[in-house]
Amino acid sequence: MELCNAGAQHPLAVNTANTAPSISSSSESSSQRYGSTRDFIEQSASPVETYSGSAMPEKTPPGAGGCGQRAPLLAWSNVQYSVKVKNKEQTSMRTLLHGISGEVYPGEVVGLLGPSGAGKTTLLNILAGRIEGGVLSGQVTFRGRRRVPGVFKRRVAYVEQEDMMYPMLTVEETIMFAARLRLADRSYTQLQKVERVASIMHQLRLSHVKGSKIGDALSRGVSGGERKRVSIGVGLVTDPDMIVLDEPTSGLDSNSAEMVVELVRDITRSRGIASIMTVHQPNANMLACFDRVLLLSQGRLVFFGPAADAIDYFESRGYPCPLRQNPADFFIDMMSLNNRSPQDLEASRRRIEHLAQSFSGAKTAAAGERSLSYGGLYENQPLAARSPAAVAAAAGASATTGTASTAAGLRMNDSFYWGAPEADDEAPPERASWLFELRTLAQRDAITTLRHFTFLSAVGLNTVSVLLLLGLLFYQLGNEVESIQNRIGLFFALTLNSTYGVMSHYLYVYYKAKDIMLSERGSGSYRMTTFYIAKLVVYLPLAVLSSWIYFVGIYFMAGLQPDAVKVFSSLALFTVLLVVTLAVTLMVGSFVNTYDLASVISALTVTTWVIFGGHLANAGELLPAIKWMQYISPAFYVYEGMVNTEFTGLELHCKANNGLCIARGDDVIRLYKLDQFTVGQCAVIGIGMALGYNMLAYLALRWKAKPKYLWI
Numbered sequence: 117m118e119l120c121n122a123g124a125q126h127p128l129a130v131n132t133a134n135t136a137p138s139i140s141s142s143s144e145s146s147s148q149r150y151g152s153t154r155d156f157i158e159q160s161a162s163p164v165e166t167y168s169g170s171a172m173p174e175k176t177p178p179g180a181g182g183c184g185q186r187a188p189l190l191a192w193s194n195v196q197y198s199v200k201v202k203n204k205e206q207t208s209m210r211t212l213l214h215g216i217s218g219e220v221y222p223g224e225v226v227g228l229l230g231p232s233g234a235g236k237t238t239l240l241n242i243l244a245g246r247i248e249g250g251v252l253s254g255q256v257t258f259r260g261r262r263r264v265p266g267v268f269k270r271r272v273a274y275v276e277q278e279d280m281m282y283p284m285l286t287v288e289e290t291i292m293f294a295a296r297l298r299l300a301d302r303s304y305t306q307l308q309k310v311e312r313v314a315s316i317m318h319q320l321r322l323s324h325v326k327g328s329k330i331g332d333a334l335s336r337g338v339s340g341g342e343r344k345r346v347s348i349g350v351g352l353v354t355d356p357d358m359i360v361l362d363e364p365t366s367g368l369d370s371n372s373a374e375m376v377v378e379l380v381r382d383i384t385r386s387r388g389i390a391s392i393m394t395v396h397q398p399n400a401n402m403l404a405c406f407d408r409v410l411l412l413s414q415g416r417l418v419f420f421g422p423a424a425d426a427i428d429y430f431e432s433r434g435y436p437c438p439l440r441q442n443p444a445d446f447f448i449d450m451m452s453l454n455n456r457s458p459q460d461l462e463a464s465r466r467r468i469e470h471l472a473q474s475f476s477g478a479k480t481a482a483a484g485e486r487s488l489s490y491g492g493l494y495e496n497q498p499l500a501a502r503s504p505a506a507v508a509a510a511a512g513a514s515a516t517t518g519t520a521s522t523a524a525g526l527r528m529n530d531s532f533y534w535g536a537p538e539a540d541d542e543a544p545p546e547r548a549s550w551l552f553e554l555r556t557l558a559q560r561d562a563i564t565t566l567r568h569f570t571f572l573s574a575v576g577l578n579t580v581s582v583l584l585l586l587g588l589l590f591y592q593l594g595n596e597v598e599s600i601q602n603r604i605g606l607f608f609a610l611t612l613n614s615t616y617g618v619m620s621h622y623l624y625v626y627y628k629a630k631d632i633m634l635s636e637r638g639s640g641s642y643r644m645t646t647f648y649i650a651k652l653v654v655y656l657p658l659a660v661l662s663s664w665i666y667f668v669g670i671y672f673m674a675g676l677q678p679d680a681v682k683v684f685s686s687l688a689l690f691t692v693l694l695v696v697t698l699a700v701t702l703m704v705g706s707f708v709n710t711y712d713l714a715s716v717i718s719a720l721t722v723t724t725w726v727i728f729g730g731h732l733a734n735a736g737e738l739l740p741a742i743k744w745m746q747y748i749s750p751a752f753y754v755y756e757g758m759v760n761t762e763f764t765g766l767e768l769h770c771k772a773n774n775g776l777c778i779a780r781g782d783d784v785i786r787l788y789k790l791d792q793f794t795v796g797q798c799a800v801i802g803i804g805m806a807l808g809y810n811m812l813a814y815l816a817l818r819w820k821a822k823p824k825y826l827w828i
């Protein structure tokens with residue numbers, strides 16, 4: 117593939133060198149004085165090491181005849197973003213971005229640089245279609261047209277700062293599952309997916325660790341740099357048009373950080389896609405990987421152009437870069453507020469204001485002289501052709517043909533721009549079939565759950581300890597009248613443990629999975645129905661089997677009625693309670709944003725169920741005002757059903773001298789007022805609750821997980 121833009125002349129180079137005399141006069145001296153730094157940046161843009169694997173096709177922008185008619189892949193103009201902030205008792209709007217414009221071309225890497233709090237992540241999120249809340253204005257176009265959210269999010273890979281991946285999956289499994297979920301099973305064979313994953317691992321230099329686990333703070337896995345590359349690999353499986361990376365180097369040592377940035381540059385060039393990334397403090401090698409840098413300070417655009425030109429530009433504004441200082445550090449110093457003293461703060465404020473206004477002025481001047489630094493004819497040219505002469509010629513041509521441009525210089529409706537809209541441009545890429553997606557998610561959940569050692573240990577420990585504790589506490593109850601209390605107590609203990617046990621274990625794993633889902637959901641990776649049902653498919657058998665083990669064991673250790681119908685009835689009722697509890701766990705987990713709050717709410721829910729479950733207070737003696745709570749407690753129906761099953765037909769032995777004697781189990785049921793519903797009715801109500809709570813859990817998930825991003 118022909119690479120067009122390496123070391124290209126850029127709009128700002130035109131601005132600084134040709135539109136303002138003061139700049140052009142200083143540019144020569146600056147290149148002499150800072151020749152080494154500038155040369156270094158330009159020369160460090162090393163040739164691209166491409167991978168010629170066939171699994172990832174190269175991109176040819178529609179409507180563009182290769183490099184001859186380049187147009188921005190993504191263009192943004194006058195982007196303004198404000199949020200509501202509370203200051204003591206007053207609420208006011210704070211503007212985080214002030215009318216930012218720019219564009220990124222296929223094959224180009226743009227670095228967003230600026231001091232902390234400059235608005236880099238905010239701008240990146242807006243460009244990636246991931247901004248929530250606040251007031252957003254301006255215009256962003258993708259391939260010359262307004263973004264269609266469903267299409268855009270599947271054509272753009274967003275690599276978050278936090279790597280959201282399952283720590284127990286291997287590198288290969290992580291990328292493979294992403295491929296299986298994001299590539300339609302009708303369009304790609306398994307072999308093609310395997311080839312694509314291999315190609316991505318090769319390109320990202322991950323092949324040697326493909327069998328290593330991702331790992332996390334608790335379990336050792338691949339290194340930070342490798343993990344970041346896996347995140348990038350996950351984004352690449354759909355063969356996106358653009359990669360957006362938020363701080364891909366954060367937390368990495370300089371070697372790993374450089375490698376990540378270099379790989380992004382190589383992939384960008386070799387695949388002809390575009391990349392935008394925020395980087396906190398790049399070293400000179402990393403800076404050299406950016407075709408252009410967008411410098412932000414206090415939400416204002418300070419510079420946008422090749423890094424090498426930024427040195428000239430800063431000098432032309434009276435801020436020369438000291439010899440041998442890392443230019444990125446210099447830019448960030450120049451753009452940072454200096455809080456050391458009120459005077460320093462004021463001086464730094466004035467400097468930032470000056471830089472932002474100068475750049476805005478340079479752009480306006482450039483636009484006035486028709487060199488069109490943003491949008492306009494210029495963008496239809498290959499970057500290499502953007503010499504001042506070429507630009508001037510193009511501007512002249514524009515004048516004669518009367519080409520229209522918008523106020524921001526973007527020619528959104530020009531068919532020359534990206535060619536006529538293609539039918540499939542607006543259609544989201546085909547997705548995996550529902551069943552295939554469910555199978556893949558269930559498989560991934562099964563692997564991650566079964567490899568979750570802490571979780572499995574907790575479940576196993578709970579099963580064994582409950583079996584031993586309750587089995588020994590209620591060992592061989594017999595049929596004496598005293599066994600009434602023990603039988604009732606045993607069913608209460610079983611109800612209590614099944615609910616608390618399931619909630620505490622599954623809420624935790626669900627939160628981990630939900631965090632990853634929310635991140636994957638942003639890319640439209642899969643449907644909510646498949647995500648939810650996969651959870652049930654994996655969690656339910658595990659919860660049921662582990663609980664059955666202690667239930668059956670305790671049943672026979674306690675010597676409850678060994679009648680097969682009674683055993684199965686009690687087991688069925690117990691299972692219904694497990695299903696309802698899991699559904700409520702998923703409902704609370706879906707609805708509540710934080711695990712801490714969810715665990716408090718779920719503990720409160722279970723406690724309420726148990727209090728109104730018919731054991732602690734006589735079911736018939738409750739105040740009418742709170743009696744209804746009994747009827748919304750699944751524990752009440754299951755407890756009543758199990759007590760009914762056990763005591764029906766039970767003959768009890770009364771001691772001769774004991775004045776009080778209840779000889780028939782049926783009388784016990786009446787005494788405790790647990791005869792409001794038959795066993796069958798308890799089961800049906802329990803099943804109804806299971807279905808209802810599952811439905812509510814799914815709706816809560818849909819509602820909470822639905823992205824509420826702002827689009828312009």
Ligand SMILES: Nc1ncnc2c1ncn2[C@@H]1O[C@H](COP(=O)(O)OP(=O)(O)OP(=O)(O)O)[C@@H](O)[C@H]1O
Nearest residue numbers: 199201212230231232233234235236237238239396
């Ligand atoms: N939703 C919000 N409400 C209020 N203030 C916000 C919100 N989002 C961001 N900010 C503020 O806007 C400014 C820019 O934030 P942003 O995260 O974009 O900066 P940044 O340049 O990425 O910083 P860093 O390099 O430290 O991550 C910061 O001062 C931040 O506190």
